[in-house]
Amino acid sequence: MKKRVVITGVGMIGDFGLGKEDFLNFIEGRKLKQKITEFNLDSYIDTGLLRRADQVSYFASIAAKFALEDANLLNGAEVESKHKFGVIMGTVHGALEHTIDYHKALVLDDPATVSPSLFSNSVINAAVSCISNIFKINGYTLTVPGYAGVHQAVKLATEFINNGNLDMCLVGGVDINNGFLAGAYSSCMEDNKSILNSFGGSGFLVLESLDVALRRGSRIYAEIIDIGITSVDYNKMLKHKIIPIKSVSLQNVDCVFTYAFSDKDSKMREDLLLSKINQDKTSIFNCSDLFGCTFAAAESFQVILGVIKLSGLYNRVLTSYLSLTDVNASLLLGRFSN
Amino acid sequence: MKRRVVISGIGLLTPLGRTILSHEDALKNGRTGIGLIKSFDTTRYKSCLGAEVDNSLIDKDHPIYVDRASKLALTACRDALKSAMLETSEKNGLEVQLILGTTLGGMLSGQAYHRDLLFGVDKNKHLGILRDSLACHQAPYISKKLNLIGEVLVVNNACASGLSAIGCAFNRIRTGEVNIAIAGGYDAFSDFTHAGFTSLGLVTLEKCRPFDKNRSGLVLGEGAGILILEDMTQALERGANIFAEIIGYGQTSDAYHITKPDPEARGASQAITMAIDDAGISSEEIDYVNAHGTGTIANDSMEAKALYLALGSYGAKVPVSSTKPLIGHLLGGAGAVEAAFSVIAINSSIIPENLNYQTADQECELNIVTGGSKNKELNIVLSNSFGFGGSNSTMLIRRFNKDYD
Numbered sequence: 001m002k003k004r005v006v007i008t009g010v011g012m013i014g015d016f017g018l019g020k021e022d023f024l025n026f027i028e029g030r031k032l033k034q035k036i037t038e039f040n041l042d043s044y045i046d047t048g049l050l051r052r053a054d055q056v057s058y059f060a061s062i063a064a065k066f067a068l069e070d071a072n073l074l075n076g077a078e079v080e081s082k083h084k085f086g087v088i089m090g091t092v093h094g095a096l097e098h099t100i101d102y103h104k105a106l107v108l109d110d111p112a113t114v115s116p117s118l119f120s121n122s123v124i125n126a127a128v129s130c131i132s133n134i135f136k137i138n139g140y141t142l143t144v145p146g147y148a149g150v151h152q153a154v155k156l157a158t159e160f161i162n163n164g165n166l167d168m169c170l171v172g173g174v175d176i177n178n179g180f181l182a183g184a185y186s187s188c189m190e191d192n193k194s195i196l197n198s199f200g201g202s203g204f205l206v207l208e209s210l211d212v213a214l215r216r217g218s219r220i221y222a223e224i225i226d227i228g229i230t231s232v233d234y235n236k237m238l239k240h241k242i243i244p245i246k247s248v249s250l251q252n253v254d255c256v257f258t259y260a261f262s263d264k265d266s267k268m269r270e271d272l273l274l275s276k277i278n279q280d281k282t283s284i285f286n287c288s289d290l291f292g293c294t295f296a297a298a299e300s301f302q303v304i305l306g307v308i309k310l311s312g313l314y315n316r317v318l319t320s321y322l323s324l325t326d327v328n329a330s331l332l333l334g335r336f337s338n
Numbered sequence: 339m340k341r342r343v344v345i346s347g348i349g350l351l352t353p354l355g356r357t358i359l360s361h362e363d364a365l366k367n368g369r370t371g372i373g374l375i376k377s378f379d380t381t382r383y384k385s386c387l388g389a390e391v392d393n394s395l396i397d398k399d400h401p402i403y404v405d406r407a408s409k410l411a412l413t414a415c416r417d418a419l420k421s422a423m424l425e426t427s428e429k430n431g432l433e434v435q436l437i438l439g440t441t442l443g444g445m446l447s448g449q450a451y452h453r454d455l456l457f458g459v460d461k462n463k464h465l466g467i468l469r470d471s472l473a474c475h476q477a478p479y480i481s482k483k484l485n486l487i488g489e490v491l492v493v494n495n496a497c498a499s500g501l502s503a504i505g506c507a508f509n510r511i512r513t514g515e516v517n518i519a520i521a522g523g524y525d526a527f528s529d530f531t532h533a534g535f536t537s538l539g540l541v542t543l544e545k546c547r548p549f550d551k552n553r554s555g556l557v558l559g560e561g562a563g564i565l566i567l568e569d570m571t572q573a574l575e576r577g578a579n580i581f582a583e584i585i586g587y588g589q590t591s592d593a594y595h596i597t598k599p600d601p602e603a604r605g606a607s608q609a610i611t612m613a614i615d616d617a618g619i620s621s622e623e624i625d626y627v628n629a630h631g632t633g634t635i636a637n638d639s640m641e642a643k644a645l646y647l648a649l650g651s652y653g654a655k656v657p658v659s660s661t662k663p664l665i666g667h668l669l670g671g672a673g674a675v676e677a678a679f680s681v682i683a684i685n686s687s688i689i690p691e692n693l694n695y696q697t698a699d700q701e702c703e704l705n706i707v708t709g710g711s712k713n714k715e716l717n718i719v720l721s722n723s724f725g726f727g728g729s730n731s732t733m734l735i736r737r738f739n740k741d742y743d
Binding site for chain 2: 083086087092093094099100102103104106107108110111112114115116118119120121122123124125126128129130132133135136137138139140141142143144145146147149152156159160162163165180184185229230231232236240242325326327
C-alpha cells in the first residue's frame with residue numbers, strides 16, 4: 001500500500017527577501033524590509049561549507065535550511081534512518097555564473113592554471129551536493145534539469161516516499177537570472193523583460209511520509225494528492241485529450257495557481273487547462289505576473305504559495321505549470337485530514 | 339505486489355561502435371576505443387587521450403544547431419526502440435516515458451556560444467545555441483523526433499546519472515506508474531570536461547588501469563546507452579525479445595565532499611546493500627561485478643572497500659572488472675552503457691577483462707579479471723556507478739527466466 005505524503009516545511013529566498021514572513025508580505029503587497037541583494041548571506045549559513053560555491057548553491061542551501069528549520073528538522077531532530085532522507089531539486093540553468101567564468105578562463109588562460117573548484121562547482125548537481133554535505137543527507141539525491149524540474153522533483157520524491165525508499169525528502173528549485181538569459185530566450189518568448197527585472201532565488205519544501213510526520217508531531221501544511229506531468233504540445237493535447245491530472249475532476253478544485261511561459265504554445269495550453277475548470281467557483285492566481293520569469297525559482301515559489309494558501313483558505317489547490325519544451329505539470333494538494 | 343521489470347531493447351553508441359555485436363566482440367577480445375583526441379586541439383593539455391564516437395555512426399537528420407549530445411542520445415534511442423520491436427512514426431506516437439541522465443547536457447553548444455561571445459561574434463546570431471546547451475533540451479528534442487507521448491524526465495546525479503535514470507524508470511514500472519520506458523544516459527566529449535577533470539588531477543597521461551597499484555587516473559569518453567524497460571507481462575504478451583531482468587536497485591549519497599568519495603565507502607556500500615535487499619538475494623548469488631572502476635586512486639580504493647563492506651568475505655572472491663579501459667569514462671552515459679555491458683555479459687556468458695591491470699594493490703584486494711575475458715555462465719551481475727558529490731547508484735541484473743518468483 002502506498003504511503004501518504006505530506007508537506008511539513010517550507011523555506012525560500014528571492015527578490016522578496018528571505019523566509020516565510022518576507023514571502024507572505026510580498027504576496028500581500030506589503031513593503032519589504034530589504035531586498036535579497038542587500039542581505040549578507042554569510043550570516044545565514046556556514047560559508048566554510050560553501051567555499052568557492054556558485055551563487056545557486058548558496059541560495060539553494062539557505063532555502064533548504066529555512067525549510068528544515070520550519071519542519072523542525074534542524075537542532076538535533078533525529079531522522080530514523082539517514083539513508084531514508086533525500087534531496088531532489090529542479091533547475092533550468094544550474095550554476096550558470098561559474099559555468100560562464102570557467103568557459104572564459106579556459107579560453108583566455110592556460111587550462112593548467114584554472115582553478116579546479118571552478119569546474120567542480122559548475123556541474124549541475126553541485127547545489128544538491130552542497131545541501132547533502134551541509135545537512136548530512138544520505139538518501140536519494142537528484143537534480144532535475146528541466147522547465148518543470150520542481151514539479152518533477154516533487155513527483156519523484158512522492159514516489160520514493162510512497163514506495164518506502166525514503167521517509168522524508170527536501171524538494172525544491174533554484175535559478176538565478178543573469179544578462180545572458182534575456183538574450184537567449186528572446187527568440188521564443190513574447191515578453192522577456194521579466195527576465196531582466198527578476199533576480200530569481202530558491203524555494204524548498206520538506207516532504208514526509210505521513211507516519212513519520214505524525215510520529216514526530218510535525219505541523220502539516222498539506223497532503224500531496226496527485227501529480228501529473230506530460231510533455232506534449234497544444235495540438236497533441238487536443239488530439240489525445242491529455243490533461244495532466246487524471247485522478248480528480250478539475251471541477252472540484254478550489255483554487256488554481258497557474259504559471260505559463262510567455263510563449264504562444266504555453267499560453268494556449270494554459271487556456272486549454274483553464275477551460276476545464278469551473279471559473280465561477282474556483283479562484284485563479286496568476287503566478288507568472290507575481291514571480292516573473294525566474295524558471296525553477298518561480299516554480300518553487302508557485303508550489304510554496306499553493307501550500308501556504310491551502311493551509312489557510314482552501315481544501316483543494318492545483319498548481320499548474322506550463323512551459324517551454326511542451327512541459328505541462330500539475331500538482332494537486334489537499335488540506336490534511338487524518 | 340511489485341511487478342517484474344525486464345529489458346526488452348538495447349541501444350549503444352560508444353567508441354566501440356553502434357551494434358550489440360560490436361560491443362560483444364570488444365568485451366570478449368579486450369578491444370579498446372581509446373585513442374588520440376581528434377575533436378579538439380590538445381596542445382594546451384598534458385593528456386591527449388580520449389574515447390570518441392566515430393562520426394559516421396551518428397544519425398545525421400538534424401538541424402544545424404542541434405548539439406552532438408542530442409545526436410548521440412537520439413541515435414541510441416532509435417536503436418533501442420528497433421531492438422525492442424517498437425515503432426514510432428510521424429503519424430502514430432508511442433505512449434512511453436523518456437527518462438535520461440546526463441552530466442553536462444549540451445556542453446559543446448555552451449562552449450561555442452561563450453567563445454563566440456568572448457571573441458566578439460554577435461551573440462544574437464547564436465541565441466538558440468545557449469538554450470541547446472542546457473541539460474533539459476536534449477530529451478525533449480528526442481521526444482519530438484520520435485513522436486513520443488508521455489513524460490520526459492531528465493535526471494542529473496553527476497557520473498551516476500545514466501544508472502540513476504534507469505533506476506527511476508525501474509521504480510516507475512515496478513510500481514505500475516508506467517508500463518514501458520526508454521531510459522539511459524549520454525554525454526558528448528568536450529574540452530570543457532577534459533580541462534575540468536585535468537584540473538582536478540583525475541586524467542591519466544598513460545593507460546587507464548583500474549584497481550592497479552600504479553593507476554593514475556581516468557580517460558574521458560563519450561557515448562550513449564539506452565535501455566527499453568518494460569513490465570514483464572506486457573513484454574511477454576507482445577512477444578518482445580527479453581534481454582534480461584532488473585531485480586534490484588540502490589541509491590545513496592555520501593554527504594562527504596563535492597568531488598571526493600567518502601574513503602570509508604559508507605554511502606557506496608549502503609547502495610550495494612540496498613540493491614541486494616531490494617532484489618531479495620544473497621551476496622553469494624552475484625556472479626560478476628561490473629565496477630565503476632574509473633582508474634583514479636580515490637574511487638578504486640573506495641569501491642573495493644564498498645564491496646568488502648557490502649559483500650563480506652565474498653567481496654574478495656566475486657569476479658570484478660571495470661570496462662572503462664575499453665570505452666573511457668562516459669560521464670552521464672557511463673552507468674547506462676555499463677548496465678548494457680552487464681546484460682551483454684550475461685547473454686554471451688563472458689566476464690570482460692579488466693584491461694591494463696598489472697600490479698595488485700593491497701587497498702584493492704579484489705578478484706580482478708585479468709589475462710583476457712573469461713567464459714562463464716552468469717546469472718546475476720552487479721553494476722556500480724558513482725559520481726561527484728558522493729552520488730552512488732547500483733543495480734542488479736539477472737538472466738531472464740519467466741519462471742522465477
